[in-house]
Amino acid sequence: MRNLTEAIVLENNAVAKNIYRMTLKCPEISRSAQPGQFVNIYFSDRIRIFPRPFSVAGATDEILTLIYRVVGAQTHQMAAWKDGQTVRILGPLGNQFSVESSVVSHVLVGGGVGVAPLMFLAEKFLQNGIDPLFFLGVKNRDEMPDAKLFGRLQTFYPSSDDGTTGFHGTAVDNFLSRLPQMGKPIVVYACGPEKMNAALARLAEEYRFVCQISFERVMACGLGLCQGCTVKKNSTDAEAGYLLVCKDGPVFRSEEVIFDD
């Protein structure tokens, strides 16, 4: 059940360079939010009119957690929000990661701030007594979120493009290096840059594992109203349509979609 409501900022702190973690008192949304879903944040200014979508990075009965990177005007504003600030917010929106039983290895692969939805998913796994394998890749040490966040994970595999922290290489390289030892069947849950997602999709085909990817698109509404947030459907028929990231997604199985659009 999605709700449009006013949430109250509880904490809002940097957990890495330009990356913040915000907790909000927002029971109307946090109660029903599932990993993979996102929320719309609305801003009062009329210069930039789109709401901004953010994955749910954690949810309890009362509290919603977001993890966001400061990339432009609105996230810049958000970074300045103090506790007590009220925030116009709508959610939970979109579909969710579907956790399949009879799976041996649950593999989370995140790039940069793609960590957000995976944190929530990992949390759920832990609650259900499952230890997921968590691969997180960042550019460099500065962008690696505070280790505390991953404390409860048995198997956390950090990596950095420049080798300044963890494995030297991408999260995908890191995952690939350990793939042989993993118990099958494997399901990969991914969120990161389009490049990373595409690479994983190719591997999923090659190594025959299920890959669920959380997508991003610029969104005007987040509600299926504008038809703006499309990914191309993977289909033989030429007139194949598009999927809406906000409504059909944001999570798609790698074989459902075509990347080069």
Added chain:
Amino acid sequence: MRNLTEAIVLENNAVAKNIYRMTLKCPEISRSAQPGQFVNIYFSDRIRIFPRPFSVAGATDEILTLIYRVVGAQTHQMAAWKDGQTVRILGPLGNQFSVESSVVSHVLVGGGVGVAPLMFLAEKFLQNGIDPLFFLGVKNRDEMPDAKLFGRLQTFYPSSDDGTTGFHGTAVDNFLSRLPQMGKPIVVYACGPEKMNAALARLAEEYRFVCQISFERVMACGLGLCQGCTVKKNSTDAEAGYLLVCKDGPVFRSEEVIFDD
């Protein structure tokens, strides 16, 4: 010499209902500002793009005083400014009241927030040992600025449309009622609603006194760039042009202009 500079808010307090008095540390402007001149305040938001013009209500070597009424978005913003706030400001702009010697009665007639430029003018008179007659009209008691502001005036004649404070009637009525006793020649310096200005202009003709009026127009630039802030020139020639409030004014002699435009 006009300057574009960053001023710093010192005080910013309500002196009547929806009317505020702001002092700014702004020597670049305050040093040269004269009664009748105005400043442009620039706002960073891009939704409302015009700078906002405000009459100089007082100026010392270091400090600039403004008196403003909250009427819309930008003045609403201003009312929330705290001391220490920096303000982008340009001035002094426009012409000034010209104080003629060999005048017996210097009469200031203000309506509402038209008090602003007249406060500054009154101050100058007092500095030069002249006691002006100050008529100020407001709607009702709530809108009458704090008496302290007029403490140093020998002859202050307040009035209100509803009679809740001072003379019951307009500033013009009040002035008219005392006109007979005034020593001639008289010069009236006025700032108020267009209606009040027009009424004074008619009286000036009837009773043959000089009347200098500070005008208001919506201004896009305040600098003579846009040609937007016109008042019709009073002239026999049909193709008579317009005067620019920001550049030729804001102060005009009543006979220079036509009101019904």
Added chain:
Amino acid sequence: MIDLSTQIGPKLHLKNPILTASGTFGYGDELADLIDLSRFGGIVTKSLTLHPRAGNPSPRVTETTAGMINSIGLANIGVDAFIEQKSESLRSFPGKVIANIAGRTEDEYAETLKKLESQEWIAGYEMNVSCPNVREGGIEFGAKPEILDRIVERFRGLTDRFLMIKLSPNVTDIRILAEVCQKRGADAVSMINTVYGAAIDIKTRKPLINTVIGGLSGPAIKPIAVANIIKTRRAVDIPIVGVGGITCGADVVEFLLAGASAVELGTVNFFNLNAAAEILEFLEEYGVAQGIGSIAELVGKAKV
């Protein structure tokens, strides 16, 4: 208590002047769980075409200063699926449903309209002859008087229901086109569709819209809509439905004064789900403050 009802020509009565703008509210059922749809006097559907359309590749939307550019390309489920999937929910909508129709060819428009005639719950049609974002069947139908003349005559021959033609601002003189609509018996014209707009990413140098040039909408274009309505109001007698940049009640009053008999809310739906409720509240207050008994008293009453 102001009377909010409005009459758009003899054939369409609305309980209030607030409609949804085509393409910004899905098929009318998207938000049923979030907002009270009965706030709207009517719903205008996404443009429907004879066959389903996938629409344009991404990116389809981009933000601009106080507005946005879109190039959806009339993506829609097609008229058959619309009737099959949406008639039940829309039949129960307590306001009027206007079907917006687009097409690649005149025949496509006609065929689509004919199919919709079978649905008694459809109060009327808004013909989109002004879409800037499709190669065929877009604005060229709406930009050339002679073509518009022919197709409006044809549409009129196909239905006795409320028939409204949606016009584009991307023309030299919108009045000529409105006059054609009136001459050929259209019940109303709606304006404006989006304004040609484009934006380029200065880092990648790529256009921010797949079709390079798309349609500009949102608060930024409101003055353009108001100008077109004022002009058209002087030229024709048929009612005008106003659309373009409306975000609040004051905007709606401005459109009514300019000459609109009703308005459509578009882009605002993306950033303020409560717009309709806030607008109705404002109209009530405004009516009291101005001592107006009915919003009909406002239509075209600007002192222009």
Added chain:
Amino acid sequence: MIDLSTQIGPKLHLKNPILTASGTFGYGDELADLIDLSRFGGIVTKSLTLHPRAGNPSPRVTETTAGMINSIGLANIGVDAFIEQKSESLRSFPGKVIANIAGRTEDEYAETLKKLESQEWIAGYEMNVSCPNVREGGIEFGAKPEILDRIVERFRGLTDRFLMIKLSPNVTDIRILAEVCQKRGADAVSMINTVYGAAIDIKTRKPLINTVIGGLSGPAIKPIAVANIIKTRRAVDIPIVGVGGITCGADVVEFLLAGASAVELGTVNFFNLNAAAEILEFLEEYGVAQGIGSIAELVGKAKV
């Protein structure tokens, strides 16, 4: 250190691509005490007419969302007073001076141009055939291809100097008009003039602009300008000077990529006197960041 100079056809070389937009910078001498005018590659004057013009009654300007509407009505001191009063200061301006010319009739344009030919310090002309705010001599010269064809041919016959025609976005297809300008030997086209716009005060019900409909400008119209430039760039070979909603360096780059060889700053002059300085700074940084040696490399390089 990026080379900021730009060549607008064979006849006009600018040390940088930043010009002032007509009517938003007076006659070029208004701000001499406040800003360093030499920042500008060139100054375009307020539209000059054969005889002085008083212009339209008030209100002449009103604010709109991220923009403004104006209806000045070509108020200007007239070409004779311009030459008499402004030649001294403008002669010493270290950039190019472009005289913008408007008129009620074709002859008025021609007479005005002839008078200006006597002034060797004038580098060229921008012909305003697209003013939305005057009864005669406004946009109708610029909206009808056949009329435009005739007058551009006539202007071309009167001067060997740089001749630029300023086009309006308020037309169905700006390309046709640009093609006419090219065919008749214009050195460049500039676009866009203001977009038709209107606003109404909902309390007084009066239009907020004396002529009811005026010209919309400012950030709100930037996407409209970019779209027109992209379209025109594909249709003609003569250079385009871009104008419309520019506020910052990123906007200038966007216009260059879209196909403009230079740009004009208009409304921004009203709210940011340092715009030109900030833009030049940005262009330097952008050049370094993108490894570009000259801004000429950017012109028309959008991947459209």
